[in-house]
Amino acid sequence: xxPSALPLAQRLQNVETSAIRELFKLLGKxxxxxxxxxxxxxxxxxxDGIRAASAAxxxxxxxxxxxxxxxxxxxxxxxxxxxxxxxxxxxxLSPEQxxxxxxxQQALDLIGKTLIDxxxxxxxxxxxxxxxIQCFRLYGANVIxxxxxxDGARTDRLEQLVxxxxxxxxxxxxxxxxxxGALMSLERRRAAxxxxxxxxxxxxxxxxxxDLYFGDAPPPSLLALSSEVAGSRDWLVHCGSLSKVLSPGLxxxxxxxxxELLGKATMCKQFSDAHTSTFAQATAAHYxxxxxxxxxxxxxxxxxxxxxxxxxxxxxxxxxxxxDFVEPQGGLFVWARLTGxxxxxxxxxxxxxxxxxQGVAFVPGSPFFATDPDPATLRLSFATADLPKIEEGAxxxxxxxxx
Amino acid sequence: xxPSALPLAQRLQNVETSAIRELFKLLGKxxxxxxxxxxxxxxxxxxDGIRAASAAxxxxxxxxxxxxxxxxxxxxxxxxxxxxxxxxxxxxLSPEQxxxxxxxQQALDLIGKTLIDxxxxxxxxxxxxxxxIQCFRLYGANVIxxxxxxDGARTDRLEQLVxxxxxxxxxxxxxxxxxxGALMSLERRRAAxxxxxxxxxxxxxxxxxxDLYFGDAPPPSLLALSSEVAGSRDWLVHCGSLSKVLSPGLxxxxxxxxxELLGKATMCKQFSDAHTSTFAQATAAHYxxxxxxxxxxxxxxxxxxxxxxxxxxxxxxxxxxxxDFVEPQGGLFVWARLTGxxxxxxxxxxxxxxxxxQGVAFVPGSPFFATDPDPATLRLSFATADLPKIEEGAxxxxxxxxx
Numbered sequence: 051x052x053p054s055a056l057p058l059a060q061r062l063q064n065v066e067t068s069a070i071r072e073l074f075k076l077l078g079k080x081x082x083x084x085x086x087x088x089x090x091x092x093x094x095x096x097x098d099g100i101r102a103a104s105a106a107x108x109x110x111x112x113x114x115x116x117x118x119x120x121x122x123x124x125x126x127x128x129x130x131x132x133x134x135x136x137x138x139x140x141x142x143l144s145p146e147q148x149x150x151x152x153x154x155q156q157a158l159d160l161i162g163k164t165l166i167d168x169x170x171x172x173x174x175x176x177x178x179x180x181x182x183i184q185c186f187r188l189y190g191a192n193v194i195x196x197x198x199x200x201d202g203a204r205t206d207r208l209e210q211l212v213x214x215x216x217x218x219x220x221x222x223x224x225x226x227x228x229x230x231g232a233l234m235s236l237e238r239r240r241a242a243x244x245x246x247x248x249x250x251x252x253x254x255x256x257x258x259x260x261d262l263y264f265g266d267a268p269p270p271s272l273l274a275l276s277s278e279v280a281g282s283r284d285w286l287v288h289c290g291s292l293s294k295v296l297s298p299g300l301x302x303x304x305x306x307x308x309x310e311l312l313g314k315a316t317m318c319k320q321f322s323d324a325h326t327s328t329f330a331q332a333t334a335a336h337y338x339x340x341x342x343x344x345x346x347x348x349x350x351x352x353x354x355x356x357x358x359x360x361x362x363x364x365x366x367x368x369x370x371x372x373x374d375f376v377e378p379q380g381g382l383f384v385w386a387r388l389t390g391x392x393x394x395x396x397x398x399x400x401x402x403x404x405x406x407x408q409g410v411a412f413v414p415g416s417p418f419f420a421t422d423p424d425p426a427t428l429r430l431s432f433a434t435a436d437l438p439k440i441e442e443g444a445x446x447x448x449x450x451x452x453x
Numbered sequence: 454x455x456p457s458a459l460p461l462a463q464r465l466q467n468v469e470t471s472a473i474r475e476l477f478k479l480l481g482k483x484x485x486x487x488x489x490x491x492x493x494x495x496x497x498x499x500x501d502g503i504r505a506a507s508a509a510x511x512x513x514x515x516x517x518x519x520x521x522x523x524x525x526x527x528x529x530x531x532x533x534x535x536x537x538x539x540x541x542x543x544x545x546l547s548p549e550q551x552x553x554x555x556x557x558q559q560a561l562d563l564i565g566k567t568l569i570d571x572x573x574x575x576x577x578x579x580x581x582x583x584x585x586i587q588c589f590r591l592y593g594a595n596v597i598x599x600x601x602x603x604d605g606a607r608t609d610r611l612e613q614l615v616x617x618x619x620x621x622x623x624x625x626x627x628x629x630x631x632x633x634g635a636l637m638s639l640e641r642r643r644a645a646x647x648x649x650x651x652x653x654x655x656x657x658x659x660x661x662x663x664d665l666y667f668g669d670a671p672p673p674s675l676l677a678l679s680s681e682v683a684g685s686r687d688w689l690v691h692c693g694s695l696s697k698v699l700s701p702g703l704x705x706x707x708x709x710x711x712x713e714l715l716g717k718a719t720m721c722k723q724f725s726d727a728h729t730s731t732f733a734q735a736t737a738a739h740y741x742x743x744x745x746x747x748x749x750x751x752x753x754x755x756x757x758x759x760x761x762x763x764x765x766x767x768x769x770x771x772x773x774x775x776x777d778f779v780e781p782q783g784g785l786f787v788w789a790r791l792t793g794x795x796x797x798x799x800x801x802x803x804x805x806x807x808x809x810x811q812g813v814a815f816v817p818g819s820p821f822f823a824t825d826p827d828p829a830t831l832r833l834s835f836a837t838a839d840l841p842k843i844e845e846g847a848x849x850x851x852x853x854x855x856x
Contacts (some may be wrong), residue, residue, distance in 0.1 A: 055653060056713050057621050059570050065720065092516035100519065101511045108504045113495035116503065116700035123680045152726040167462045185724035218460050250458060259598055297519040299731035310459050320590035322562045324554040327730045328702035
């Protein structure tokens, strides 16, 4: 058939996905060491715990676990999520104040569907999660960026941008963001909430990585902090997920937000996928109820912390002043910048191609910027490589500079 | 907070969900007998088979079952679906020609996202699945209807409407449709495919009920028949689901379509939910591979056939000439029309309220019409009531006429 014969919607023209897709096609090359992924290590999954939870769900409530369920989510899971969040400092949250989503990706989609009209402005961090940018652009958003530094999004610039552009909402990943790994300071978190109230502007907090800290716990999430900033809960949406700490394959995320917004998002979800898999939801509920999460978190934090330290040390040793980065305090990523020192390669896109030839992969940073890409940047994930692979991968990266 | 302060998207104004929602809120009344549901009977779920499949998935491939997966779907499941469809006469289908969706509801959403621009016309059957109408309207579609009679959608009228309105696509549930229960004749199926080719117009076949036949197998699906109508595969989208025959809670559906459309739908799905639960997909794949589906289908067909016969007999006995319907040959629904004979009540909306008071529920037919609702219609599901409940429910319905 003639491809142009298909009457595709205009919105598809707003999205370009080829950059990273093309790179990922090369990852099948045998023997490649990958720092490119954005996912947790499947070797760390608590398979026994999930097996037991799934069996318990089918044993105790087979009907509920296999039947259609409420669009808002499976109530026992909503209760367990509230309890999970309470341990992270989130107070005064009831199960009715959250809906379960099919991964937090669906929360982003529902936010877009509920709020974005074509031409609306949305502010995101530069850099931010690539699929967020594309998700919002599919709804016709004009996505602009607020810069990020070592203390997270620059809230001074953010307030100026909000005043100037009156965006539909601001999207932030304050804790160990993808790809920046940055940790927003407590002061800026407070400033972001105050800004939301002052400008009556929704702030969306995406928090898939907040549990993955390596030393001290990070500052409270915007949601936890909202109880200290009067009126801020009315302007705050919070997205959470079990994907990074338990299993992405369950596709269990959630969204907290103002009641009216949640109601509209629920209506949209009804026509998106009716509800999130009750089988996965019941399994997740039994897992959380069984009390295995604290030990699981202890374990993954320890492993990722070790790998993060190893990757940072290896990068410093092998690449020296050719690369600059802040050692992450959590999450899955090292976000780095090629310095070009002593005339060395300073283009992440070029280095990515040369690295593949040397048998190591990472993702160049440019696609993570909705505007003004910095071509010197790169994202390296330490999550799925063990220590010997990290050492060898860094050595290959060094060779890639000379290729 | 002032509700009007939320900057909601315009598209939300296209959708109205209150009619059925309000009714469903009343279903919690104790002792009510419900013919209102649109779901299978959870007592018929093959819990042992699903438990074994889930355990096998976690045993043999825990990484794949719990990790992120390809947006297109889990390959072993795609292969099993191809094999499942081959037994239903679908030839020349490869796993790459389908994507797995989070229930077939998501297939509808992806079709809308991929194809519908605000103001586009889409043709559906009158009546059709309510969530389809709302799903397409959320993308701004102008939804118009082609009438349905005992042989399914009137393809003569359909061709006129296509020529007149040049719709983005036509959406049909040719086999035991929700709510009509109608079975499109072989002749009209062929006519629909020929029309699609002649007018270069996409036809979407939604087929969640085709496996639930009570006597002889229905005519081949449009997808199966497409191999006999030259060029029709280029204009055909087919949505399938395990929800009605295995378990809705898995949220496993699929979509077959022209390669370009599938590619675009996959891109949209990436930003909708990344992928369908790999845990659910691996469970479904192991279930299908274990060969339990034929026995499961035999069982559910037998039970639903018995209930359908019982409901039809009870309706005739209790309501006589007050109601008119065609006895369904499959599916989950009896679609009926109040005749108003001898001055009896002929408004399904009024009868629905009076029925609730008598302790029996059904769904009035009006909301299933995108245009020109027929207020005399009603949908009764026989799927979840056992034979004594069916008898008692029909007796209560009789009392509702006099209430």
